[in-house]
Amino acid sequence: MTTHLTRRRLLGRGALLGGALAVPGLLSACSRTEAGTGAPAGDADLLARLRKQGHVRVGFAGEAPYGFQDGGELAGEAPTLHREIFTALGIPELKPTVTEFGALIPGLLAGRFDVVSAGMAITPDRCAKVSFSEPEFISPTALMVREGNPKGLSDLASCAAAKARVGVLTAAVESGYAKAAGVGDGALVxxxxQQDGLDALLAGRIDAFALTGISLRWLARTNGGKAVEVLEPFVPVVDGVKRYSPGGAVFRQGAVSLREAFDRELARITGDPARYVRLLGEYGFTEREVPPRTLRTAELCAG
Incomplete structure (x- = not known):
């Protein structure tokens, strides 16, 4: 059996953008709306309309490495992947709106943008309100250790066997993963x-820092030259269940033709791991983050 947990907010907000981009017209909602919802009418024709106008409005939350501003340009996993897909669909331009993570789905439903481009986790609660693409990525767990991996660690079970001290973010899922692997409460810090994890590792207060491989690689990159390394990712197992934590693009439920066209192009990319890594490697995504073909959004939405 396989299931998947919600991806938490991977990076702190302090260094990220907090307001909307000052681009004329991006914040105005569509004038035609479904009665009582505020959502644009005619989503069944959205793909054709986007092709005609040549751009798609995307909402993102300023969360590296998923979707963020880099030198005034929209960057990250989701915008890079989505730009490739929408260009293939005849929609060459992404027009961005940055907002708080919790405002992405309300903004989508109100018609402030057409797609959420933020690497959002696919969960049953969200599926009741919006429609997700097939998974764009999975988020295997990894360990950051001191350079040279002095304790010879590989995963959380090896941490338990070595009685290693493991750093985890407060209230994050890695604490439960570590306990399930046999790491005792006294060995959890x-x-x-995230920066606290790297600092604690260098100071010798912990032997390993457990987080998603995506986040740890980004942390190592933004702390270039520090004497740490990120080990190969692994998929944690809790009570016999694999924990993949997948994410995807988000659409309004009426935008069926757009989502289906998006999924067809997405499948061409996730079905070609070399192409996937060429597109997303600079943001820390590897072949380990390519979603398995058997991993389907319908299953994730069912819980």
Whole structure:
């Protein structure tokens, strides 16, 4: 049996954008709306309309490495992947709106943008309100250790066997993963933010820092030159269940033709791991993040 947990907010908000981009017209909702919802009418024709106008409005949350501003340009996993897909669909331009993560789905439903481009986790609660693409990525767990991996660690079970001290973010899922692997409460060290994990590792307060491989590789990149390394990712197992934590693009439920066309192009990319890594490697995505063909959004939405 396989199931999947919600991806938490991977990076702190302090260094990220907090307001909407000042691009004329991006914040105005469509004038035609479904009665009582505020959502645009005619989503069944959205693909054709986007092709005609040549751009798609995307909402993102300023969360590296998923979707963020880099030198004034929209960057990250989701915008890069979505730009490739929409260009193939005859929609060459992404027009961005940045908002708080919790405002992405309400903004989509209100018609402030056409697609959420933020690497959002696919969960049953969200599926009741919106429509997700097939998975764009999975988020295997990894360990950051001191350079040279002095304790010879590989995964959380190896941490338990070596009686290693493991750093985890406060209230994050890795604490439960570690306990399921046999790491005792006394060996778990709670940390407030990602940078605290790297600092604690270098100071010798912990032997390993557990987080998603995507986030750890980004942390290592933004701390270039520090004497740490990120080990190969692994998929945690809790009570016999694999925990993949997948994410995808988000559409309004009426935008069926757009989502289906998006999924067809997405499948061409996820079905070609070399192409996937060429597109997303600079953001820390590897072949380990390519979703398995058997992983389907319908299953994830069912819970």
């Amino acid at each position: 709670s940390l407030a933010k």
